[in-house]
Amino acid sequence: MNLKRITWLLLLCLSLCSSYGLEEVEDMELERQLKLINKTPLKTIQTEYGDVIDCIDIHKQLAFDHPLLKNHKIQMRPSFPLKGVTNEASSMANQIRVGLKSKGCPTGTVPIRRTHKEDLLRFNTFASIHPETREVPGSHFATLEALKPTNESDRLFHGAKAHINVYNPRVAADQTSSGQMWVENAPFVNSNSIQAGWIVSPPLYGDYRTHLFTAWTADGYHKTGCWNILCPGFVQVDKEVYLGEAFNNTSIYNGDQYEMMVHIYQVNLSFPIYMIPTFLYFFNKKKQLLQDEATGNWWFVYTTDNIHVGYWPKSIFTDLAKGASKVSWGGRTSGAPEATSAEMGSGNLPDGNYHHACYFRQIQLVNASYVLQNPDKYRTREIIDKPDCYDLKYYGDQGSVMGHTFLFGGPGGNCGS
Numbered sequence: 262m263n264l265k266r267i268t269w270l271l272l273l274c275l276s277l278c279s280s281y282g283l284e285e286v287e288d289m290e291l292e293r294q295l296k297l298i299n300k301t302p303l304k305t306i307q308t309e310y311g312d313v314i315d316c317i318d319i320h321k322q323l324a325f326d327h328p329l330l331k332n333h334k335i336q337m338r339p340s341f342p343l344k345g346v347t348n349e350a351s352s353m354a355n356q357i358r359v360g361l362k363s364k365g366c367p368t369g370t371v372p373i374r375r376t377h378k379e380d381l382l383r384f385n386t387f388a389s390i391h392p393e394t395r396e397v398p399g400s401h402f403a404t405l406e407a408l409k410p411t412n413e414s415d416r417l418f419h420g421a422k423a424h425i426n427v428y429n430p431r432v433a434a435d436q437t438s439s440g441q442m443w444v445e446n447a448p449f450v451n452s453n454s455i456q457a458g459w460i461v462s463p464p465l466y467g468d469y470r471t472h473l474f475t476a477w478t479a480d481g482y483h484k485t486g487c488w489n490i491l492c493p494g495f496v497q498v499d500k501e502v503y504l505g506e507a508f509n510n511t512s513i514y515n516g517d518q519y520e521m522m523v524h525i526y527q528v529n530l531s532f533p534i535y536m537i538p539t540f541l542y543f544f545n546k547k548k549q550l551l552q553d554e555a556t557g558n559w560w561f562v563y564t565t566d567n568i569h570v571g572y573w574p575k576s577i578f579t580d581l582a583k584g585a586s587k588v589s590w591g592g593r594t595s596g597a598p599e600a601t602s603a604e605m606g607s608g609n610l611p612d613g614n615y616h617h618a619c620y621f622r623q624i625q626l627v628n629a630s631y632v633l634q635n636p637d638k639y640r641t642r643e644i645i646d647k648p649d650c651y652d653l654k655y656y657g658d659q660g661s662v663m664g665h666t667f668l669f670g671g672p673g674g675n676c677g678s
Contacts, residue, residue, distance in 0.1 A: 291378050298323060298376045298491060306361060306372070310470065310507045313375040316366035319498070322373065327493035329576045337498050338569055340528050340555035353615060354518040356565060357427055357508055359473060365501030371571075372503035373490060379467065384491070387435065387464035398598035401676055403605060403651040403669045404443075404591030407626055408640045417584025420444065420526025420559075420627030426620040427459050427519045429471045429511040430604035430670075436596035437462035438603045439474070440619055440669075443589040444525050444559070446580035452481045453581030455559055455573060457523050459508070470507040473521075475561060479578050495561075497571040502563060504570070514607055515616050524562040526627045527575075527584060528555045557582055584629075589644075590621050591653060592669050599677075602650055606670020611654040615668070623664035635665050650676040 300323060302315035324330060366372045409416055421442050430438040441458025456476040465488055466472055477494055478486025489504040490497065497504070512518045557575030562568065575582045592605040606619030625633045635658065643653050651671035659666050 291381055294381060295376060295378060297326065300373070303370050304367060305375075306366070308361070308507075310468075312505075312507070314361060314366075314372045314503060315375050316370040316500075317373050319369055319371050322371055322497055323490055323493050324496045324574075325493065327577060330493065330496075330574060333496070333574060333576075335496060335498065336556060336558060336572065339560055354424075354426065354512075354520040355510070357510070357519050357521040359506050359508065359563070360501035360568075361503070365499075368500065371497040371500055373497065374503055374505040376491065380465075383464050383467060384488070397595075399600075399602075400593065400595040401602055401605070401647050401651060401673075402591065402593050402644055403646075403653040403671070404589045404593075404644045405621075405624070405636075405653060405655055405667055406587060406589045406642050406644055407636045408642070409586055416629040417446070417586060418444070418588050418626050418628065419528075419584050419631055420524065420633075421588040421590070421625065422522070422524040422526075422627075422633060423590055423624040424520050424522045424622045425458055426606075426615075426622075427471060427508060427511050427521055428607045428619050428670075429469075430461055430606060430608050432461050432463065432469065432594075432603040433596060433600070434463045435600075436594065436603040437464065438592070438594045438605055440592050440606060440621075441474075441590075442523060442525065443587075444581070444585045445589070446584070446586045450481050451483075452478065453578045454478050454481075454486075455525055455581070457525060457561060459521065466505065466507075468507070471511050472508070473502075473504060473506045473563070475504055477573055477577075479581070485577070494577050495571055495573055499568055499570045502568055502570050512607065512619075514609065515614075518616060520622075522563070522565050525559060526562075526631075527559050528557060528631070588626055590624050590667075591644075592619065592651065594651075594673060602647070602673035602676040604671070604673050605651050608670065608672050610652045610671045611668035613654070613668070618668040619670045620666060620668050622659075622662075622666040624666070625664070637665065647676040650674055 300317045300321055302317055304316040306314040361372055421444055423442060425440050432438050437460060439458055439460040441456055443456050445452055445454045459471050460474045461471050463469060474489060476488045510519050559573040561570045563570050594603045594605050596603055609618050611618040624636055626636055628634045645653055650673050653667055653669040655667040657665060
């Protein structure tokens, strides 16, 4: 055997060994992450969608691996109910129902969707290309933003609420499309942010169903934050509703309509602890994101039944610990920058018909006094980065049932980066 042949075989062997060694290291890292994320269950439940739900001791959930939550005392309910809450039902839509059957997990445990190796591989690949930030190629928005008054720099928001029409827009395998709320503080580059709503995301869930989701960060997703409960931070307290759950039903163009209520809110930081309420988030999808007045925690409340799913502790945030400078409602799509963009909402542009385009209704803000108010009290603006692909029409106050409302969405297509 000549020298060139021997050299070639040695190089091939080194290449194969190196490749195998790298794969082995990657597998070991994935296994390490899975062991951290998936805690030992006291009970396991298989859902009709194939999800494996682990019932985890509430005191041993992933949240408490966060270095700032080592001695955290769990808060089971907000300190006080939020003022100004109204839950007017709409005859034109059915309420999304979620939660495990048979009363969910045993008392003292919480339901956590088990993460598999394939989930991490998909998500890590997607997250490296499409970080969960607004100013990134391939991401598009149609949102209504509420900003604090310019003459009241110290007046912050402490939550938001909305009923969200739920659809199942068409997406490609590497795309996402959502209808959601944002509660934020600080510039995008180091944004403190909480998100919640519905999403279609094959990279995150491995399917094309519509799912309940949340996300958070304390630094613009540079080193902190994640979707749902893929990292320490969110404290789950409800034993039936779990983050990442797929919905049984979604709305049909000009047909049956379904909605969810979401509420995110923070508790009043200026009152004595025994006097102050907690941040609720309703997902009706009436969604609410609220900050608890007594603790400063941000609560996630879901559906008109006011299910307190859990909360993001004040201590994991910097700027958002004090309150939010901006609240947004609307839709987002993401995918490869030069590829055809996904549908948003129902996949149709707003035309004034609530059975055609995706809607938000009863959108409200939690003001500096921790009371729900309509957005007309503040500066609002529509943000539509690709008007040929997506649109948003804000109609203001449409009565007691619809409240302040807007339609959004579009077909996507060749939208550019």
